[in-house]
Amino acid sequence: MEAHQLALSLPSTPAAASEARHQAVVAIAGWDTELDAEVVHTAALLVSELVTNAVQYAGTGSASLTVCLDEAVLRVEVCDASPVLPQPALPDVDSEGGRGLTSSPLSLTGTAPSRRRTASAAGPRSI
Template identity: 50%
Template sequence: MEPQHLSISVPGTARAVTDVRHQVVAEIRGWGLPADSSAVETVALVTSELLTNAVQHAGQGPISVAALLKDDTVRVEVSDASPTLPTPGLPDEDDEHGRGLLIVAALAVRHDVETTESGKRCWAEIPVQHEPTPHSPLHVPLPRR
């Protein structure tokens, strides 16, 4: 697959999370990912979780979202102006918040947070699997006699 890149400036509002998630999904569907790949839905969920954390904890400062496709991996990056690094917690089963980083860790093959000159960047990498679809012919070599 050809390398692809998307970068979006985001207002620090809860409504922005939904809008940006839809923008990211619409863009990456055009990158040639397999139609039956679960990577698109995984990227949408990871984007939502990382962006929600930035909106809730970084305030109204500048936030940006980037998605990059390189080889067989989509990397999602969310940057904000807060120097405070996120810390995953262990929420009680009745808690309505606190699971975002755990979800990201479960879905990504790699993830981390990096400090930047203007704050921090949280990122996660999601593999793109190339699985045959029911409509794809399978080529099985026959043994020679």
């Protein structure tokens, strides 16, 4: 199977997550693979969550998004200029946000030590 990749530079604005999600879904659809719809939906969720986190916590500057499909792994990676490493945390019961990554049905892995916010999704697909 051919490897595929999307790489974007993103502004640190509230619209960045929506634009990144749209670009990722369009790119994945254009890769002419038969990924399961759940995997594509989860990738869109990962892009939204990771880019939102980069914009919200990294402050000013740009971020980058890379979406890669190689064999059975679809990887979503977001990098920002923050000098502080991401710290995973569970949301408070009353929090309105913070549940996106914990609600994914697919496996999520992070990289450390790194300033990258990374998640990989390996899930069902029919080829």
